[in-house]
Amino acid sequence: MRTVIFRTFAPFITALMVLFSIFVLLRGHNEPGGGFIGGLIAASALAIYGISAGVGPARRALKAHPMSIAAFGLLLAALSGLLSLFTRQAFMTSQWVTIDFLGVAVDLSTPMFFDIGVYLVVVGAIGSIALALEERESD
């Protein structure tokens, strides 16, 4: 699999896929997309990088262990539901805040953070499985 063409293009493809996965994640609230599908795209990007550059460099590029990323995602999702405690509403009641960012009104919400949590869980879990499988193959 490690042809020159693939090795040269893989980093660009990976970067593009990660960017696209974040785009899919953020448009997910009202349009097709969301954390799960975005996470799958990002995990595929990770898998492609792992195939072209080897599992070791892929793990180093990721900095944190994939399982820790998944755990952090789950934590973020759980905490996003907790914010409604302070508005005296039930767990998981969505909270919205609109901020003015350089003249554009940006809606931030707890469902978005929940979705980012889902994204990280999927990236971490699927990425962990993919890297583990690639590792076995090269032995």
Add this chain to the structure above:
Amino acid sequence: MAGSSTTVDIAQAMFTEPVAFADWLVIAPSILTIIGGTLCLITRKQTTLAPKLGLFFLGLLVLNNVMLLAEVLKRGVITMVMGNWLPPFGIAFTVDALGATLALVAAIVAFSAGLYASITIDSSGKRYGFYPFLLLMMTGANGAFLTGDIFNMYVWFEVLLISSYGLLVLGNDRAQLDGTVKYGILNLIGTNLFLIATGLLYGQLGTLNMADITMKVRESGVSGPLMTIAVLYFLAFAMKAAAFPVNFWLPSSYHTPRIVVAAVFAGLLTKVGVYALLRTLVMLMPAARTELAEIIAWVAALTMLTGVIGALAQSDLRRMLGYLVISGIGSMLAGIAMGSVLALSGTVFYAVHSILVMTALYMAAGLMAAMAGSYDLRRLGGLYGASPVLAGVFLVLALAVAGLPPFSGFWPKVMLVDAALTLGWNWLAASILVTGFLTSLAVGRVWIYAFWRGGPEGTVDGGSVSLPGGGVLTLGAQGQSTAAVWVPIGILTALVILFGLQPEWMMEVSSRGASGLVDPVGYLRSVFGGGA
């Protein structure tokens, strides 16, 4: 988007009044264990930090569940609907005395196991995630006990099972993989049946909220499809609870994992199945339960008798305890078969007793094996000399599991036998008593072999053989304090003695749980408000 200008009447779809902080107690067990589990997962490589974090969150869980039970006993059933959506559309967490009691006992057992594991699980087991798995398994168990939505309960079952697979394979031995595959396949079939039955129920009634199902089933009466669904639920949860004849997976998987994992599983997992049976058959579909009563009674009697006969036939301590778990399930099923408030209180009390005593017995077995070097009854012996305290503890637990006074196993059996005689089911009462007698033989045999005689098989009468290592308990690092294994056994044994000597409180709580199942007015009112 939030900024839209059209006005909608939100009160049509959502709660608008503020939610009391005390209501958060119903969801806090799941949140606490998820937060604790994820933090343990992130820090799992630091093998001294992760256990402390895990124990801290398990301790919080125990505190939370104590407050939850107190709140439920004070105020009655508590409901919180996720996202403030009105039921039956929002997913409700509805906690009654039954759910809160089991959640509390589960939390105590999990905390004890966490403590016991802090020195019995080696650092590689900790690195592979014992504590994250334990905490996330508690997320599933608490969620299943506290949820008021049947599909949500399925999801918590999955959370529980996935974490339990992780705990089972911890160690990666051939025998563990073998046990996990058996356990996994049977549980996959069981959960699939659960899911299929839930799908059919949704198709039939158009709702998944348990309170809503309860009302709709009572209006529609018994019909063919509902009977089918009830039978599917019975089969699915009987598999989880390890009822005869779908219990072959339990003895073939519970002796393989680390002893503390086996302790939590034996205590907790089968009782989640019993709880699900109570919830679905007794509360959701009482008419179908009445139709099935005869069959459940036969299954119950066969489960307890085959279980205890299996226990008598075993020569491996852990396998023998596995069969005792099964035998206890039979007694709980007997209460479900009878269906009167007294019988169901007996089932609830028995479930609490069984969770405590089975966990403690496995933990004690772990210590016995650590001292004598084997789980084989033929090679155990002379332990009385090594540790009279352990001999005493094991004797208390043995008498409790056999249902002899003055320990916790006595009262639920009294209630079950009393209920059976009142209803005229003499043969069921007889089988409960015969099972109790055979259980005392099975555990008495272990006590005599392991503690009373001087040494392993072949030791001359009156002689004694010194144990390998002089019978000194060495666990974890050399010279480390063994308090972390004695304290959990002490807590559980103390509860077993307490419930034996002071059973009134537990009887009161179980009977509140049972009457809430038979007549769920409080449950319905809690979910749908005063009108229902």
